[in-house]
Amino acid sequence: MTRKQSQSIFMMQGNQACAEGAILAGCRFFAGYPITPSSEIAETLAVKLPRIDGKFIQMEDEIGAMGAVIGAALTGMKAMTATSGPGFSLKQENIGYACMAEVPCVIVDVQRGGPSTGTPTLPAQMDVQQARWGTHGDHSIIVLTASSAQETFQNTILAFNFAERYMTPVILLLDEIVAHTTERVVLPDPETLEIVNRKQPAVPPEEYLPYRRTDDCIPILAPFGTGYRYNVTGLCHNETGFPTNTSQEIESQIIRLTEKIERHRGDIERNREILLEDADVAIFAYGAVARSARSAVRICRGEGIKVGLIEPVVLWPFPEERICEITGSIKAFVVPEMNLGQMAREVRLASRCAVDVHELHRVDGEPITPTQIADMVREVV
């Protein structure tokens, strides 16, 4: 069968595309709690998972859903949850647990405006810093975003692949526009997809150390019930998985948690770039806003304005080096966001203030339009 013949084309919203991507990535466990605008992810998986021997459970609260996901992941299953702003806040302690215990799992946050209950049905991008720093303590984390239903499908798979490869929770940040816009999605032949499964121990149980210090800094956690009896804890622990109070072991672990992501930036970072080669102005945009930004680039280029676009698919780790490089060849950045400049500050830091970073904010629950972005680009030029 050729690749083309085995593709399927559907009309679906981002939330449904997320569920489809999860299933093809190998997700067989979902625990969640109802919350707008993410509920369709749970609803879709509630129908689909039992049909493929998967498990779906609606937990008593957001915290419990995150706990159940971690428990399931430790049995070797690929597991996920989905939520929105307030639920994302509630999950933070257990997301930190997954960072500390190095349990692979995927958390989808369909952002809403906040703080608090905020705007449940309106688009916003106000969780981009919470995704990075929401849980307490030093840690590194991988955060993806998506600008369309198609990209949501692909990045959900990517999120699972990163989780399994780096033994870490991975966050997929969507916004209400992407989550609820019904559009064309091509589901590729599953055979053509790259699917990563976590490593299994290569040593017998008596020689096994779950958190052995390896060259790539990534532990190998055997699924519970496979003969490798070990301890998992959120306390600082040594290579055995048991708690430690030894300064050297604490330091080694905390540094490794960040190292294991930082060291693999080359594999993790992904940016989509449009017409940056000769650009005087670079737009930095992500999520649904990136779609408006693409239109703005077309409009401005039509007027002869040299403008380009960088869309980070991976928001965290932040593409510092690439932003720094771009800074050298442009005169200004324009950063449109549905928040009050949460990522603009990162762009400013990475550009080391060598060029102006112009911020375009929208926090009224309305999308940022191509015209708004184009207007700012003209102003800057």
Add this chain to the structure above:
Amino acid sequence: MFDYLKYIREWNFPHIWCSGCGDGIVLKALIRSIDKLGIDRDDAVMVSGIGCSSRTPGYIDINTLHTTHGRALAFATGVKLANPKLHVIVVMGDGDATAIGGNHYIHAARRNIDLTVLLYNNYIYGMTGGQVSPTTPRGMRASTAPFGNQEPPFNIAELAKAAGASFVARGDVYYVQKLEKIITRALEKKGFSLVEILSPCPTAYGRRNRMGHPVKMMEWIRDNTVPVAKYAKMTPEEREGKVCTGVIVDLDLPEYTEEYERLIEKVKAEK
């Protein structure tokens, strides 16, 4: 001679529990129950929350998962639902299970998911230094109830019963053989099995309440616990200050993961 060394992580001893603490006695009873039932250590998972009792996983050589405060039952629900073949034993304390983890407690019981829950009740937050807990009896002193606790306490076992658990029992660390039998029955039971275990905390509870040395606290358990059958015949006046022990609920109810497997078979047949 019983081979305890087979089941413990000897390298982690000495344990962190204070002299006179009952938690080690529970561990002993659990190990004997696991051995009696022939449960394979590779197939057993212990999930705990945060607190003194929740340190038990460090000392038993099975798959162990020490989670966040109050959330042991949520993690355990994930483990059990993902792999129903595993024997999942949950260890929690009174504050862990009924304050911060109260929601998970009633809902895990309601689902009747096959978890064996050992809930050590020492009437206090021990690890953090003796703060008042939802089970601290009225009038008793704690570091955060310096003039005596004003709040009425939870009845942990009755809470599980009301929420729908298929097995509810209460044991204590004085009558150890009886505790072992109860834990064995709880492990055998398919469904949410709650065993509340009275375990003294001489350091953070007994001392502040002038209950005397650890032996006195064990004697308090001996003198104030009443078997279920006898308790049933007592008047409300006679029950004052007494705690009933034994099996309180033992019902055959649909178990969550078995029901889920049936659901899978059903929806797959419909396809």
